Amino acid sequence: MIAVGATHFLVVAALLFALGMGIIITRRNAIAVLVGVELVLNAAALNFITFSRYSTVPNVDGQVVAIFVIILAAAEAAVALAIVLNLYHVLDTVHVDEADELRD
Amino acid sequence: MSDAAFALAFYACAGLAVVPAVAILLSSEIVRQAFWLLGTLTGVAGLYLLLGADFLGLTQVLVYIGGILILMLFGVMLTQRAKGTYGQAPTTRAWPAGLIGIGATLMLALAAVAATAGSGRLAPTLPATTGTTRGIGEALMSGYILPFEMVSIVLLAALVGAAFLARRSTEVAAPPSLTAGAATAGPATPPAPAGPAGGQP
Numbered sequence: 001m002i003a004v005g006a007t008h009f010l011v012v013a014a015l016l017f018a019l020g021m022g023i024i025i026t027r028r029n030a031i032a033v034l035v036g037v038e039l040v041l042n043a044a045a046l047n048f049i050t051f052s053r054y055s056t057v058p059n060v061d062g063q064v065v066a067i068f069v070i071i072l073a074a075a076e077a078a079v080a081l082a083i084v085l086n087l088y089h090v091l092d093t094v095h096v097d098e099a100d101e102l103r104d
Numbered sequence: 105m106s107d108a109a110f111a112l113a114f115y116a117c118a119g120l121a122v123v124p125a126v127a128i129l130l131s132s133e134i135v136r137q138a139f140w141l142l143g144t145l146t147g148v149a150g151l152y153l154l155l156g157a158d159f160l161g162l163t164q165v166l167v168y169i170g171g172i173l174i175l176m177l178f179g180v181m182l183t184q185r186a187k188g189t190y191g192q193a194p195t196t197r198a199w200p201a202g203l204i205g206i207g208a209t210l211m212l213a214l215a216a217v218a219a220t221a222g223s224g225r226l227a228p229t230l231p232a233t234t235g236t237t238r239g240i241g242e243a244l245m246s247g248y249i250l251p252f253e254m255v256s257i258v259l260l261a262a263l264v265g266a267a268f269l270a271r272r273s274t275e276v277a278a279p280p281s282l283t284a285g286a287a288t289a290g291p292a293t294p295p296a297p298a299g300p301a302g303g304q305p
Contacts, residue, residue: 003107004114009151010216012118016148018209019125025201031179032134035141038172039125042148045160053155054220060239063157064248067240070160070167071255075262077172081179082269088183089272 006054010047017043028095030084034077045069114154121147138176145169159237 020039027033045066052062088094091101124143131137145168152161244252 004111005220007216007220008114009155011213012121012151014209014212014216015122016125017212018205019129021208022129022201022205025197025204029134031176032137034176035128035137038141039144046148046151049152049155049157049160060236060243063160063236063240064243066160067163068251068255070163071259074167074171075259077175078266079262079269081175082266084179085182085270094183
């Protein structure tokens with residue numbers, strides 16, 4: 001197990017993805033759900049960079065895609081936190097399962 | 105870097121990435137989760153550096169730790185009076201989450217092993233010592249110019265949208281001509297009563 005290859009990085013990304021999914025499913029607090037989303041996005045970017053490095057042709061395409069992932073994660077976090085603030089002002093809660101006005 | 109040193113650095117960074125993620129999953133307080141996220145993001149940045157992506161590693165530190173994490177802490181701070189933010193019930197739906205998490209781990213790990221099994225240990229193609237900033241910049245300005253410009257528009261829209269959504273006033277739809285004469289310091293409508301039943305049926 002001394003020789004670390006692409007598989008090791010991919011397994012770490014798989015673990016991060018699964019932990020992020022578990023956090024997204026189990027949390028009620030909307031900001032905690034955002035933490036899980038960031039973990040999932042990090043796992044995806046780690047996969048892109050791994051395949052960019054361990055490819056047969058030298059390229060930086062995976063790293064460029066990872067940059068776009070980081071940019072969109074930043075935009076998503078800003079908009080999602082604004083929505084959470086609005087939810088807090090209107091409904092006085094930050095729990096995602098109590099914002100069910102449209103269902104009733 | 106020799107193989108042994110690379111493996112040591114990899115396992116250190118992987119532990120720094122995965123162990124705080126487990127702590128996030130097991131923790132029940134939102135502030136502790138945010139601070140554990142700091143460890144995970146640092147570990148992932150270290151993995152980026154080990155993969156030769158120096159620009160990505162530093163961008164990860166700048167954007168995630170310097171931006172998104174601070175934004176989340178501000179969000180926690182601004183919503184701390186909501187019930188259940190501190191000391192909330194740790195988990196709901198633990199069993200489906202556990203099943204889905206273990207299933208996703210096994211599936212992705214098997215896929216990773218299968219995808220890289222044919223060629224054994226793939227040799228890295230980019231030298232780890234040269235920087236990638238120049239290559240990324242040239243790629244962004246040549247082949248990826250259209251997504252680059254589109255993502256700038258997305259960022260502008262997200263900025264305007266977030267500033268619009270996070271405004272304190274709740275009179276969103278009223279045009280200025282209707283409210284010009286009235287004193288509109290407070291919110292026009294009281295917030296909806298929040299109860300366990302939600303809103304009006």
